[in-house]
Amino acid sequence: MKLDVVTPEGSKITDMDTVEITLPGIVGEMGILPGHVAMMAGLGAGPMLVQTDKGPQLFAISGGFVEVLNEQVRVLTETCEGFADIDADRAREKLVGANTNLDGFSPADGEAYQVALSSVKKHETRIKVAEDGKSLGG
Amino acid sequence: MATLKQIRRRIESTKSTKKITRAMKLVAAAKLRRAQENMERAKPYANRIKDVIYDLAMHTGREEHPLLQVRKEDKALLIVVTSDRGLCGGFNSNINRRAEKYVNTGEGGHQEVSLALIGKKGRDYFRRRDVDIRKEYMDVLSEPTLERAADIGQEIIAEYIDGGLDAAYIVYNEFKSAVSQKVVVEKLLPIDPGDEDPNGETDGSEFEYEPSMAAILESVLPLYVNVRLYFAVLESLAAEMGARMTAMENATKNAGDMIRSLTLKFNKARQAAITTEMLEIVGGAEALK
Numbered sequence: 001m002k003l004d005v006v007t008p009e010g011s012k013i014t015d016m017d018t019v020e021i022t023l024p025g026i027v028g029e030m031g032i033l034p035g036h037v038a039m040m041a042g043l044g045a046g047p048m049l050v051q052t053d054k055g056p057q058l059f060a061i062s063g064g065f066v067e068v069l070n071e072q073v074r075v076l077t078e079t080c081e082g083f084a085d086i087d088a089d090r091a092r093e094k095l096v097g098a099n100t101n102l103d104g105f106s107p108a109d110g111e112a113y114q115v116a117l118s119s120v121k122k123h124e125t126r127i128k129v130a131e132d133g134k135s136l137g138g
Numbered sequence: 139m140a141t142l143k144q145i146r147r148r149i150e151s152t153k154s155t156k157k158i159t160r161a162m163k164l165v166a167a168a169k170l171r172r173a174q175e176n177m178e179r180a181k182p183y184a185n186r187i188k189d190v191i192y193d194l195a196m197h198t199g200r201e202e203h204p205l206l207q208v209r210k211e212d213k214a215l216l217i218v219v220t221s222d223r224g225l226c227g228g229f230n231s232n233i234n235r236r237a238e239k240y241v242n243t244g245e246g247g248h249q250e251v252s253l254a255l256i257g258k259k260g261r262d263y264f265r266r267r268d269v270d271i272r273k274e275y276m277d278v279l280s281e282p283t284l285e286r287a288a289d290i291g292q293e294i295i296a297e298y299i300d301g302g303l304d305a306a307y308i309v310y311n312e313f314k315s316a317v318s319q320k321v322v323v324e325k326l327l328p329i330d331p332g333d334e335d336p337n338g339e340t341d342g343s344e345f346e347y348e349p350s351m352a353a354i355l356e357s358v359l360p361l362y363v364n365v366r367l368y369f370a371v372l373e374s375l376a377a378e379m380g381a382r383m384t385a386m387e388n389a390t391k392n393a394g395d396m397i398r399s400l401t402l403k404f405n406k407a408r409q410a411a412i413t414t415e416m417l418e419i420v421g422g423a424e425a426l427k
Contacts, residue, residue: 006186008284008368010179027349040194041348042357065358067190076186 001034003050005061005075012059012080020051021073023066024125032066032073039068043077045122047129056136058083060129062122079122083133086126095123142411145404149397156393162225163386170316170379176282177313177372184369187362188332194358195331197345202352204299205329205359211305214248215272215294216240217326217367218264219310219374220257222279226378227385229311229319230259236321237309241269246307254294256371278371287368295360298327310370311377317384319377326366329359 003021005013021032024046032039045062064077098119105113140148200206218237220230237260241251252272255261261274273293278286297303306327311319347354 004186006182008180008183008365011182025348026353030348037346038344039346039348040190040354040358042354065190065354067193069193074186074190076183076190 001032001036001071001073003073003075005059005077005080007077007080009079013075016050016052018050018052018073022047022049023075024048024061032068034071036068038070039066041066041068043075045118046125047132048075048080058129058133058136060086060122060126062118062125081126081129083129083136086130086133088127088130091123091126091130095120095127098123140403140407142404142407145400145407149400149404152393152396152400156390156397159386159389159393163383163390166379166382166386170376170383173372173376173379174313177369177376180284180365180369180372184365187358187365190358191329191362192331193345194355195329198351198355200331203355203359205295205327205355205363206331208328209304211246212249213302213304214246214251215254215297215303215306216251217254217256217294217306217308217370218260219308219370220255220260220263221374221378222258222276224259225385226382227388229378229381229385230257230263232319232321233309233311234260234263236323237264238267238269240307240309240323246305248305254290256290257374279375282368282371282375284364284368287371288364291360291364291367294327295363303327308367308370310374311381313373313376313380316380319381324366324370326363329362 001018001021003013003016003018005011019034023030023032023041024044026042026044029046030041042065043061043063046060048059048061050057050059059080059082061075061077061080064075066076067074098116102113102116102120105116107113195206200208216237218233220233224230237253240246241253244251250270252270253264254273254275255264255271256275256278258276261271261276264271273290275290278290294303294306298306305325307323308326309321309323312322314320345351
């Protein structure tokens, strides 16, 4: 099963051989195994775990969608970072900033609240990926 | 006939003009490289989403979402992408004239065409003309991002869904190569998924949608519109830098030619002055005999 990830910043992963992919779906985590039926799914912000022959790899992705067709998994997302690309300390600083920002809104603010919330989520994911990725030994 | 002093002054000023145009050419070349890199980076994303739109339209049918539905195109929006700065040859006037022709000749068969302008040169051109300017976006070109393009896309989509618009077209300079640009008019809305399968992979099998087909269409279709807008802006920027580079190269060459011909004129005038002076001296000496 091949994996492609593209972002507006360019191709991040091209034709990677995988045996299992776990993605942050909108309604919850979803796993994709070889032989999966054709599918199109929306993605939220969260970690993407890719199992390859050489071991697992972890990435932080945010939003977008995935298309599964003929043993090809194509992910389109706003950002995709491997754990090595993430500076955990800076991500923590940014999380503090995002949380402070979130405090300024309440769920009644609608879209602005959602934007602030997704920013918090994004940085939480990045920190988690940076830490877990290391322990995976990738 | 110009005096020696006047000619010398003209040579000096042409020389400094040449220095400026040469510097501008070098700057444009550097910016062109960056603009091309931006374009190359965004390309896989733009192409991929096009594939997805095709697959989606194949499997769902065009009537499933208003952005895909074909309706009578009475009220059209023409998005005109020009540049913020001049000195880039025919870049802006080609675009403006093409857009004006589109509006005046009624070539799309619309009842009314309004304009959305990206770039100061288009704004300056159309403000002085009798056209319906619906929107002006002046802060996009200095720092093009997908977010900014998405803001514009959202506005246009909202009006389209609302019924204020029946179609949207975009006219911009397509980047062919560093030395050639082509003005193109492309349909943005309703989305045309194309007739040809871009990756040749779509078979009859049904897609599974998560959470639902409607939700996927609702997020993918606007994204496609935004990405196309974004990509058109990136292309236009690269094309602008290419056009400026060519224009400045020509200007530098012309300045060189002018310096040469002025120098020739200067030398001729100088020799004529010397000859006159010598004749006067000889004449004076003759008279004293």
